[in-house]
Amino acid sequence: MAVTKKQKLQKIFNSFELFAKNFIYIVNTQNQEQQMTLNLAQQEINDLMKDNRYLIINKARRAGISTMMLAKAIFQACTQPNSNILIVSYEGDSAKALFNQLKFMNDNLPRDKYPNLFPETKRDNKQELLLTNGSRVVSTVAGYKDIGRGMSISWAHLSEYAFYSNQKEQLLSIEQALIDKGRISIETTSNGISNHYYRLYNQAKRGNSKYKNYFIPWFHPFYRESKKGEYDEAEAWYKAQTGDRLRYKDLNEEQRRLYEQNANLRQLMWREYKLQDMKLEDFFQEYPSNDMESFISTNKSVFDQNKVLERLKYVMPDIPLNELSDVPGSLQRYIGKELKIFHEYNPKKYYYAGVDVSHGGGGDSSTCTIIDDEGVECASFGSNKLPVYQFADVLHELLMWYGQPFTAIERNNVGIVLLEKMREEYHYQNLYKEKLFDQKGKRKSQLGFTQTVSSKPVLLEKFKENFERGYILLNDVESLEQMQIYQNLGGQKMGNKQGEQNHDDKVISCSLANLAKDQNKWYI
Numbered sequence: 205m206a207v208t209k210k211q212k213l214q215k216i217f218n219s220f221e222l223f224a225k226n227f228i229y230i231v232n233t234q235n236q237e238q239q240m241t242l243n244l245a246q247q248e249i250n251d252l253m254k255d256n257r258y259l260i261i262n263k264a265r266r267a268g269i270s271t272m273m274l275a276k277a278i279f280q281a282c283t284q285p286n287s288n289i290l291i292v293s294y295e296g297d298s299a300k301a302l303f304n305q306l307k308f309m310n311d312n313l314p315r316d317k318y319p320n321l322f323p324e325t326k327r328d329n330k331q332e333l334l335l336t337n338g339s340r341v342v343s344t345v346a347g348y349k350d351i352g353r354g355m356s357i358s359w360a361h362l363s364e365y366a367f368y369s370n371q372k373e374q375l376l377s378i379e380q381a382l383i384d385k386g387r388i389s390i391e392t393t394s395n396g397i398s399n400h401y402y403r404l405y406n407q408a409k410r411g412n413s414k415y416k417n418y419f420i421p422w423f424h425p426f427y428r429e430s431k432k433g434e435y436d437e438a439e440a441w442y443k444a445q446t447g448d449r450l451r452y453k454d455l456n457e458e459q460r461r462l463y464e465q466n467a468n469l470r471q472l473m474w475r476e477y478k479l480q481d482m483k484l485e486d487f488f489q490e491y492p493s494n495d496m497e498s499f500i501s502t503n504k505s506v507f508d509q510n511k512v513l514e515r516l517k518y519v520m521p522d523i524p525l526n527e528l529s530d531v532p533g534s535l536q537r538y539i540g541k542e543l544k545i546f547h548e549y550n551p552k553k554y555y556y557a558g559v560d561v562s563h564g565g566g567g568d569s570s571t572c573t574i575i576d577d578e579g580v581e582c583a584s585f586g587s588n589k590l591p592v593y594q595f596a597d598v599l600h601e602l603l604m605w606y607g608q609p610f611t612a613i614e615r616n617n618v619g620i621v622l623l624e625k626m627r628e629e630y631h632y633q634n635l636y637k638e639k640l641f642d643q644k645g646k647r648k649s650q651l652g653f654t655q656t657v658s659s660k661p662v663l664l665e666k667f668k669e670n671f672e673r674g675y676i677l678l679n680d681v682e683s684l685e686q687m688q689i690y691q692n693l694g695g696q697k698m699g700n701k702q703g704e705q706n707h708d709d710k711v712i713s714c715s716l717a718n719l720a721k722d723q724n725k726w727y728i
Contacts, residue, residue: 213321220250220279227322228275229312230305233430237312243426246272249418253389256416260408261391262498264422264491268430269391273361274306278313280359281339282322289341290352290360290378294367296345300330302363303343307333346374352381359387366395366402375400390415394489394498397689402499406685409495422475422491423467435470438477449473458510462493496688504691506664508672512687519679522546532601538585543602546679547582554726555582555609558716559599560709561592561622570595571713573683574606575676575721582606584680586710592618596625600632610726612636612716615652623651636720653716666722667715676718683710 216222221242228240242250245267252259253276263269277289291306293299310333313322323337333341344351346368352360360378368374378388392401408417428435443449450473455463459472467475479487492498494513522544525536535543549555554577562568570590574583585602587595599622603609611634613623626632637649653663670676671687678684690711 213318217283220276221247223279223283224272224275227313228278228309230271230275230309233433240271240275242272243268243430245269245420245424245426250276252416252418253387257385257387258413258415259387259389259418260405260415261389261418261420262405262492262495263391263393263420264424265393266430267420267424268426269420270302270363271305273363273389273391274302275309277306277341277359277361278309281333281335281341282313282337284339284358285323286338287340287358288355288383289339290355290357291341291343292346292351292360292362292365292368292374292378293343294346294364298364299343299345303330303333306341306343350377352378355381356383357381357386358383359389362388362390362392364392365390366392366399371400375404394492397499405495410681417495419492419495421465421493423462423465423471423493425466427471428468431474435474438474439470441477442473450476461510461514465493467493496685499689505688506690506692507668507687509688511672512684515678516681516684519681519684520546522679523548530605532605534597534601535605538587538598542587543583543585544680545583547576547580549582549606550576551607553577555606556717556720557603557606557609557611558713558718558720559611559613559619559622560712560716561595561614561619562588562709563618564589564591564595568707569709570599571709572599572602573680573710573713573717574602574609575717577721579670579676579721581677581679581683581714581717584683584710584713586682586713592621593625596622596630600626600630603632608632608634610634610636610720610723612720612723613652614655614712614716615650616655619652627651634726636716636723636725653719655712663715663719664711667711667718670718670722676714678714680710683714686711 216226224240224242226239229237230240232238246269249259249261249269249272261269274291277291280287281289291302293302307328310325315322315324323335323339325333326336327334331343342355351374357378365371382388395401404413404415405417407413408415439449450469452463452469455472462472478491488497496516497513522540523546525531525539528539528545528548531539539545555574557572557574559572561570564570567588569586569588571586572584573581575581583602583606585598590598603611613619613626613635615623623635626635635651636653637651638654640648640650655663667676671678686708690708
C-alpha cells in the first residue's frame with residue numbers, strides 16, 4: 205500500500221532526525237548552506253534526550269552540539285504548540301550568534317512549499333522568537349540569579365555553562381521554572397575545577413544526580429569527516445617535518461594510548477600540529493580525550509596524569525553485597541556506597557591500611573584505604589557524615605574483617621582522638637608509630653603519622669613513586685579522580701585546587717596505606 209504525502213509528512217514531524225534532514229538548513233564550515241544531517245554524536249545525544257530530561261554534556265571544541273540544540277528548539281517549537289524554550293549563553297556575542305543561527309533555521313523553513321504546515325513567525329526581535337502556535341524561544345545571557353523568572357519553561361538549553369558566573373544559583377532558578385516534564389540540557393567545554401559544573405558533572409558520572417552525563421572526545425569518529433580539511437593540512441605539515449606520514453610503529457606511549465582509544469593516525473598528526481601553538485594543558489581543556497582530562501592543570505599536577513587516566517580505564521568494579529561473604533552486620537549498610545570492596549580478605553595475605561580522619565558533618569571525609577602485601581587496593585571507605593566516634597566503630601569493624609592490617613593513621617587534629625579510641629577502647633595494637641627524640645635526646649615512639657610542611661611532601665613523593673612505577677594498584681575511582689586534581693600549590697604546599705567540595709582525603713589515606721606497607725611492621 206502506497207504511503208501518502210500526508211503520512212510521509214506526519215512521519216517526518218514525529219522524528220527530529222527526519223525533520224532536521226528535510227527542513228533545517230545550516231551554514232557549514234565552508235560557509236555553504238546545506239540541509240542538516242545529524243552526525244554520530246548528535247544522534248547519540250538525541251537518543252539520550254528521549255529517555256533523560258536532564259542532560260549534561262562535556263565536549264571538545266566544534267562538536268556541533270549547539271547547532272543541534274538550536275535545530276531541536278525549532279523542531280519542538282513547530283511540533284509542540286505553546287512551548288516555552290530558553291536558550292542561555294555565557295556572554296552577549298555568543299548569545300547573539302546562537303540566536304541569529306536559530307532565526308536562520310526558522311526563516312529557511314519551507315513555508316512556501318508546504319502552506320499551513322509550519323506556524324508563522326508572529327514576533328522576531330533580538331531576544332525572542334514567537335510563533336503563531338503560541339511557541340516561544342527566548343535567548344538570554346547568563347549572569348542573573350533569577351534567570352528564567354516569569355517563564356514556565358518547557359526546555360532550557362545552557363550553552364558553555366562552565367563559564368557562567370553564579371552557576372549553581374542560575375541553574376536552580378531555571379529548574380524552579382520548569383513545567384511538569386520540562387527538560388534541561390547543558391553543554392560546555394570545561395573551565396577548571398573550582399566551579400559548580402565540575403561537581404555537577406562528576407555527580408552525574410557517578411550516578412548521584414538526576415543529570416545524565418555524555419562525553420565527546422576530540423577524536424570522536426564524526427570529526428573524521430567534519431575536520432577533513434584540517435586533517436589534510438596537518439598531514440601535509442607532518443610530512444614536511446618528518447619526511448613521511450605518521451605510522452603505527454612510530455607512536456610514542458601517549459599516542460599509543462590515544463590510538464587504543466580510537467584516535468586514528470590522521471587525528472594523531474592533527475594533534476601534533478595543534479600542539480605546535482598550544483600548551484598541552486590548553487589542549488586538554490579545548491580537546492580532551494577523557495571526560496576528566498579537560499579539568500587537568502598538567503603543569504601543576506603532582507601525579508602523572510597519563511598513568512592516572514590509564515588506570516581509570518581499567519579499574520575493577522567493586523563487589524556488591526550479595527556477592528560478599530561474612531560481611532559484619534554493622535558494615536552492610538555501607539557496602540557499595542561509602543565502602544567499596546574490590547577483593548575479599550584472604551588469610552594467606554598481609555594487609556596494610558591508611559586512615560585520614562575528619563570531624564564529620566558535611567566537610568572533609570574520614571577515609572580508609574586497605575591494600576594487600578602485593579600493593580593491590582582491596583577496600584576503600586569514605587564518608588563526610590560520621591563524627592569521629594562513629595567512624596571509629598566502622599573503622600574497627602573494617603580492620604578486624606581484614607585480619608587487623610598494619611594501620612597508619614594521620615594524628616593531626618582529631619586524628620589523636622581516633623588513635624586514643626583505637627588503642628584504649630578497642631585495644632587495637634597493629635598501629636604505625638613514629639620514632640622521635642625528646643629534648644633530652646631519648647628515643648620515643650608516638651602513635652600515628654604527623655603531617656607537617658616537611659613530612660607531607662615526603663609521604664606524597666613515596667606514594668607517587670610506587671603508584672607510577674606500578675608497585676601500587678588502585679581500584680577506587682574516587683581516589684584516582686582526587687589524584688587528577690591534586691596539585692603543587694606553590695612552595696612545599698600540595699593539595700587539591702581550592703574550591704568547594706574539592707577534597708584530597710583519599711589521596712592521603714592511599715599515601716598512608718603505602719607508608720604502612722613500606723614499613724612492613726607487625727605488632728601482633
